[in-house]
Amino acid sequence: MRLAVIGAGQAACTLIAELVRGDFAGTILVFNGEGTHPYQRPPLSKTPLEQSLALDKTRLLPAKLAEDPRIQWIDAAVQSITPETGEVRTASDGVTVDHIILATGTRAVRPEIDGLDPNMLHVMRTWDDRIRLETAMQHARHVAIVGAGFMAFELAASLSGNDRTIHILARGSRALPQVSAESALFLTARSQAIVLTDCSVSSYDRATSTLHTSQGPVTADCIIATVGTTPNVELLLAHGLADPDGVPVDPLMQTPHPRVSAIGEVCRHMHPSIGRTARIESISEANDTATTLAKRLLGTPTPFQAIPWFWSDQGEHKLQIAGLSERSDKATVLQADDRRHVVARHHNGRVTSIEAINAATEFMAARRLFEQGAIPLDPLLDSGSVMALLQSSKS
């Protein structure tokens, strides 16, 4: 069997590693259009900008695995695919395969800001983005980060020092809308950044290094956009196998076309643990969709059933989340002191996620409990901590 894997990020590399470990009998053609060997993305925003990242230290696939004779690396972006024939075309070449796997991930959204040369706008998604920002930081004194999610606060922590001023501009009424207001307050209070809410950007004046916003002028000689991502669905749009919000797949990562599958952040599927279809951006999603597909390709199909989890390093503070909540889900603080902060998000008496800051045991205990099934709220509140509930569930 000949496979084409399009993309070489976390999902693609986990799939390749699982196939090699599972003695896959076939050939794997990997199309990598990034111009570097596969690397890990989390360190791009989580490592201080003063430490220049070494590409070799963030390698995704050990060299020994990458050199497996079943793998053929093709350093080119794919221009088009034809599901009916299995043809995969780059700018210079075409190959025919038995199965096509889309692992194209997402790309950073680049907002247009009046007066700002698009080349001056930074995003953080690729190795090149990191190198550009490291270079810019040698001179930047006033940084404005547009968008106020995890990445904005990770970058703010990674950029702080050298007497830099850092503004985080939140479009909505508060920062970190992915987590409860309680967790967001804990983290924003400990960030070096000045957070402006209800803040939309109107224009940039380069002569005075001023970003004009609905909350007044902000001095900025470096502007970074962290306003979300777009799934890279273009190869499948023309075939009716994708929409602008991703590639729908079944619980075995198969699209409606028998020759095409999709994994990682580009795909959207039913998550049994949260009871709905979702496209999720996280390492866990990349790894778990890849292992689900690997099992299918190795002849032991097992439907996707993993629990999503997330983490964000914001300077010395580590936020870890098990599960996934809707923004409207309620929040109950389980533990709160100067350092540890644990919040249960819930809906209709069921816990939907646990947000643990500097509280890794609570996060890990939540993952274990979610793996056993639903977590009812009342027993958790009676136990006082996720760890205590896990221990009582064992006895």
Next chain:
Amino acid sequence: MPHILFIDSNEAEIEAPFTSGDTLLHAAQHAGVEGILAECGGGCSCATCHVMLNTSWDGQLDPPSDQEADMLTFAVEPTPHSRLACQVILTDAHDGLRVQVAKRQY
């Protein structure tokens, strides 16, 4: 070049060269040591790079941080010598030391 001697999950002995400042995880991955998953890629967030240091490492390393110690309680059968490979930073003083990779990461 200094090296670490890994005993991987298949009981194979692998010499892994490293440079000072590398993490134990990086040295293991570079040498193709089997049995370390490192799902989060070294972020101290998954407890799937669990290793056991040889007792001769005693006193030669900073102890685990609270975060690492918390994560280690969820490793499979942790011992007093358990560490997460992503959190151990190597120096030349660690040349020749032995590390057992956990039999299972789940």
